Amino acid sequence: MSLYEVDHVSRRYGRVGAPGSVLAVDDVSLSVEPGQRLGIVGESGSGKSTLVRIMTALDPPTSGQIRFGGEVVSHRAERDLGGLRSSVQLVFQDPRSSLNPRMRVGAIVTEPLRSRLLRVSGEVPTDHRARLAEVLESVDLPLDVADRYPHELSGGQRQRVAIARALAPKPQVLIADEPVSALDVSVRAQVLNLVQDLVTANGLTLIMVSHDLTVVRHVCDTVIVMRHGRIEEQGPSEQVYRDPQSAYTRELLAAIPTFRVT
Amino acid sequence: MSPLLEVTDLRIAFGRSRREVVHGISFGLEPGERLGLIGESGSGKTVTALAVMGLLAENAYVSGSIRLGGRELVGLRDSELAPLRGDLMSMVFQEPMTALDPTMPVGRQVAEVLLLHQHLGHGVARGRVIEILAEVGLEDPERVADAYPHALSGGQRQRVVVAMALINRPGLVICDEPTTALDVTVQATVLNLLDTALDAVGASCLFISHDLAVVSQLCHRVLVMLDGEIVEQGTMSQVFTAPTHPYTQGLVATARIDAVAPGERLPTVEDFYARQAGR
Numbered sequence: 001m002s003l004y005e006v007d008h009v010s011r012r013y014g015r016v017g018a019p020g021s022v023l024a025v026d027d028v029s030l031s032v033e034p035g036q037r038l039g040i041v042g043e044s045g046s047g048k049s050t051l052v053r054i055m056t057a058l059d060p061p062t063s064g065q066i067r068f069g070g071e072v073v074s075h076r077a078e079r080d081l082g083g084l085r086s087s088v089q090l091v092f093q094d095p096r097s098s099l100n101p102r103m104r105v106g107a108i109v110t111e112p113l114r115s116r117l118l119r120v121s122g123e124v125p126t127d128h129r130a131r132l133a134e135v136l137e138s139v140d141l142p143l144d145v146a147d148r149y150p151h152e153l154s155g156g157q158r159q160r161v162a163i164a165r166a167l168a169p170k171p172q173v174l175i176a177d178e179p180v181s182a183l184d185v186s187v188r189a190q191v192l193n194l195v196q197d198l199v200t201a202n203g204l205t206l207i208m209v210s211h212d213l214t215v216v217r218h219v220c221d222t223v224i225v226m227r228h229g230r231i232e233e234q235g236p237s238e239q240v241y242r243d244p245q246s247a248y249t250r251e252l253l254a255a256i257p258t259f260r261v262t
Numbered sequence: 263m264s265p266l267l268e269v270t271d272l273r274i275a276f277g278r279s280r281r282e283v284v285h286g287i288s289f290g291l292e293p294g295e296r297l298g299l300i301g302e303s304g305s306g307k308t309v310t311a312l313a314v315m316g317l318l319a320e321n322a323y324v325s326g327s328i329r330l331g332g333r334e335l336v337g338l339r340d341s342e343l344a345p346l347r348g349d350l351m352s353m354v355f356q357e358p359m360t361a362l363d364p365t366m367p368v369g370r371q372v373a374e375v376l377l378l379h380q381h382l383g384h385g386v387a388r389g390r391v392i393e394i395l396a397e398v399g400l401e402d403p404e405r406v407a408d409a410y411p412h413a414l415s416g417g418q419r420q421r422v423v424v425a426m427a428l429i430n431r432p433g434l435v436i437c438d439e440p441t442t443a444l445d446v447t448v449q450a451t452v453l454n455l456l457d458t459a460l461d462a463v464g465a466s467c468l469f470i471s472h473d474l475a476v477v478s479q480l481c482h483r484v485l486v487m488l489d490g491e492i493v494e495q496g497t498m499s500q501v502f503t504a505p506t507h508p509y510t511q512g513l514v515a516t517a518r519i520d521a522v523a524p525g526e527r528l529p530t531v532e533d534f535y536a537r538q539a540g541r
Contacts, residue, residue: 043445184302184472189516189528211446214520255450257475259502
């Protein structure tokens with residue numbers, strides 16, 4: 001059985017015909033199997049982040065349905081979403097805005113464990129200090145960062161904290177929305193290595209959103225290319241990278257800067 | 263040929279404790295040349311650019327020498343520097359949404375740069391603005407000139423910022439991560455635009471980025487900065503094919519994700535260069 005089923009999902013912002021009305025996601029269907037590593041690629045405005053927001057029930061679809069583990073999760077009350085919230089965790093693009101600047105790292109990482117919604121789901125670790133030490137170690141951060149504030153850390157360290165927080169409740173699915181595009185090229189490789197190691201070690205299902213097809217090809221086994229809210233192309237990532245069928249995918253690939261030595 | 267920009271033993275320190283962040287760097291830039299400045303966040307590349315522009319905060323202490331067209335800039339008062347900014351040298355910032363004033367149509371903002379330095383009638387200025395907006399590849403420049411920044415896309419906004427930087431045909435344009443906030447496809451078009459527009463006005467360019475691949479699209483020569491020092495400099499091909507400093511070797515290796523088999527461990531800078539403890 002598929003872990004995630006996205007069934008003819010659309011999302012419109014604003015009323016049909018109203019000025020500024022946008023069809024951000026347009027009739028998208030896809031499924032994600034346990035252990036799959038799915039990449040979603042596209043430009044700003046292609047609908048990739050909206051799709052992720054719908055899949056995590058942060059935004060309701062205008063039409064269509066999302067099932068997670070066989071259960072419908074779209075249009076459900078927040079109190080019924082405990083299972084989804086503990087099983088699916090998010091890492092965002094910019095850790096400067098996704099981490100609360102007034103909380104210490106320790107409190108940030110254990111916050112999901114203190115959520116009432118997640119505690120009722122049963123599988124969330126109850127020994128917070130032990131779990132904190134465990135996840136900080138797994139992202140290669142020393143335990144003493146737990147007493148620091150996010151602004152005291154470098155960009156790469158902050159993104160590790162965001163990843164540690166996502167791992168804390170032992171999720172099945174990790175969704176990373178542009179996890180390295182706000183980072184320096186020099187720390188990008190470290191964070192990508194870390195994500196790969198963690199996904200393998202914890203048997204996670206990964207959904208990674210990126211505008212960079214080379215990054216997705218490296219980390220993901222399948223890829224979906226989105227444009228104007230629709231799926232433009234999909235397939236095994238190596239195949240899409242080597243032999244893109246759609247002109248748009250070729251354009252995306254050509255735009256990635258490569259060494260040009262004259 | 264004498265260099266357009268000559269920086270000698272530049273040191274920058276901040277605050278009462280005078281903590282030094284740039285430790286005596288020297289480099290030069292010939293007329294028409296494009297020089298890349300590479301380094302990670304905190305390496306001192308942006309403060310170096312701001313020192314050249316005279317835009318550092320008041321608690322900054324600058325020593326050494328910065329000569330633009332033979333004229334010493336270090337020690338000048340702001341009232342002496344201001345006439346040079348936007349005229350002889352200009353800057354393209356990273357985030358066009360913060361570089362532009364949200365309450366003013368972009369055409370007026372571009373005209374402002376022109377009118378500050380030249381006595382022109384508003385009609386003439388408007389004509390010049392429309393001209394330069396068309397030159398930076400904006401379709402329907404009349405409409406764009408009357409638009410507010412929020413009504414434009416990220417790529418259009420950055421084109422407007424480039425137009426502002428180029429309208430007085432300065433000798434030196436400093437670009438500080440001009441495409442980092444943009445999408446890959448838009449980045450490619452803006453880099454192309456910079457390439458042709460810099461040539462068209464014959465400007466030299468100091469191009470700051472953390473991304474070697476981006477720098478290689480535009481520059482002939484590159485400086486690598488690390489912890490406030492220049493650790494390597496040379497032509498683009500020297501630095502890529504035979505980097506000598508371990509940090510540069512690491513940068514070159516990490517920049518080539520496509521050269522690594524999918525799923526394999528990516529090389530990191532630390533594989534080549536280990537920071538001293540405490541950093």
